[in-house]
Amino acid sequence: MINIVKEQKGDVLVVKLSGSIEESVDFDKLIGPATKEIMVSTKAVPRINSIGVKAWIKYFQGLAAKKTKITYIECSMAIVEQINLISNFICGGTVSSLYVPYLCQNCGAESAAPYTTDQVKKLEFKMPDAKCPKCGGKASFDDIAEEYFYFLMNG
Numbered sequence: 001m002i003n004i005v006k007e008q009k010g011d012v013l014v015v016k017l018s019g020s021i022e023e024s025v026d027f028d029k030l031i032g033p034a035t036k037e038i039m040v041s042t043k044a045v046p047r048i049n050s051i052g053v054k055a056w057i058k059y060f061q062g063l064a065a066k067k068t069k070i071t072y073i074e075c076s077m078a079i080v081e082q083i084n085l086i087s088n089f090i091c092g093g094t095v096s097s098l099y100v101p102y103l104c105q106n107c108g109a110e111s112a113a114p115y116t117t118d119q120v121k122k123l124e125f126k127m128p129d130a131k132c133p134k135c136g137g138k139a140s141f142d143d144i145a146e147e148y149f150y151f152l153m154n155g
């Protein structure tokens with residue numbers, strides 16, 4: 001089940017999605033019409049399947065058609081994967097921040113570190129090591145930059 005928390009901040013509707021998007025989700029009903037601008041956080045979306053993707057694209061294309069400015073924040077790794085796979089997944093919107101996968105060299109724990117897309121570009125896609133949240137050991141970027149940041153390198 002998907003859970004949606006909405007907050008109107010001035011002209012911007014901030015929407016936080018949580019849960020897997022694996023069925024036909026009526027985003028129109030759940031989110032409703034956005035005003036001038038919408039910011040969508042997918043920090044807590046661990047999975048999205050093809051049915052979820054269809055519902056997603058239908059909703060955000062509808063917003064784009066109404067000239068709503070769409071910004072995606074805190075994109076989860078599952079969402080980044082779709083952004084890279086499907087060229088119109090972001091429906092004319094902008095990705096401003098995302099989670100980056102890390103793997104601890106010490107205990108093997110997987111974690112995710114938040115970055116803005118500007119930071120990633122400034123780092124030239126060379127992600128620095130981080131501290132493992134579990135053991136404090138050294139965690140390294142756990143993907144292939146050319147693949148994980150494909151949409152940023154080619155967008």
Ligand SMILES: [Zn+2]
Binds near residue numbers: 105107132135137138
């Ligand atoms: Zn660790």
